[in-house]
Amino acid sequence: MARANIFNVQRFSIHDGPGIRTTVFLKGCPLKCIWCANPESQKMSPELYNVKTHCIGCGACIESCQHGTLFFGKSGIEIDRSKCHACGVCASECYSGALKMMGEERTVDEIFREIEKDTVFYDNSGGGYTLSGGEPLLQAQFCLELVEMCKNTGFHGAIETSGYGDTQDLKQLARMLDLVFFDIKEMDDRKHRSFTGVSN
Ligand code: SF4
Ligand code: SF4
Numbered sequence: 001m002a003r004a005n006i007f008n009v010q011r012f013s014i015h016d017g018p019g020i021r022t023t024v025f026l027k028g029c030p031l032k033c034i035w036c037a038n039p040e041s042q043k044m045s046p047e048l049y050n051v052k053t054h055c056i057g058c059g060a061c062i063e064s065c066q067h068g069t070l071f072f073g074k075s076g077i078e079i080d081r082s083k084c085h086a087c088g089v090c091a092s093e094c095y096s097g098a099l100k101m102m103g104e105e106r107t108v109d110e111i112f113r114e115i116e117k118d119t120v121f122y123d124n125s126g127g128g129y130t131l132s133g134g135e136p137l138l139q140a141q142f143c144l145e146l147v148e149m150c151k152n153t154g155f156h157g158a159i160e161t162s163g164y165g166d167t168q169d170l171k172q173l174a175r176m177l178d179l180v181f182f183d184i185k186e187m188d189d190r191k192h193r194s195f196t197g198v199s200n
Helices: 060-064 089-093 108-116 119-125 136-151 167-176 189-196
Strands: 003-013 021-026 047-050 070-073 076-079 099-102 104-107 128-133 156-161 179-182
Touching: 003 108, 003 136, 021 108, 021 136, 047 076, 060 070, 060 089, 089 099, 104 108, 108 136, 128 136, 136 156, 136 167, 156 167
Parallel strands: 021 128, 128 156, 156 179
Antiparallel strands: 003 021, 003 104, 047 099, 070 076
């Protein structure tokens, strides 16, 4: 069974397709759009995320880190990314939830069970699930297995993609899904490179 790095499973989503949906955010993206709504999704590997407004200034994280990564800056806790090993120890010590680990390896079966929990909402609202990211095509095998499993239950399935992946994977997914949000960022290649870091 395939595994993927997932950074969020958002229940009761209402902006990622029809009805009430569960949106599965896959971590990792080949693009670096300057307007990215989820910059914490760009790197494939897990990373430490800092919500400064939740910090209560207790300093527990600084004491817990064995690598001297964290320190108090002008606006709260700062992370020296060059020293961070993404072990998650500080996040588990952070009482207020200001520090969190983004990204966790999950199996197809685990995510299917998360999606399945809201069946009653899908049935009553015409909703379903949406694969998002990051770029889902980067972890295509996981998506294919999950979509196949969901297809057998009749859940409405959607994907949000820039298309920046293997065309055969996208075609195979599109055949099984009900809806594809295909996000063409820019038709002009020069502008595309400047806005996203890659060619269109
Ligand atoms: S994730 Fe680990 S290495 Fe990184 S700051 Fe926290 S405790 Fe230190
Ligand atoms: S443990 Fe959490 S709340 Fe305490 S200083 Fe660190 S980030 Fe802030």
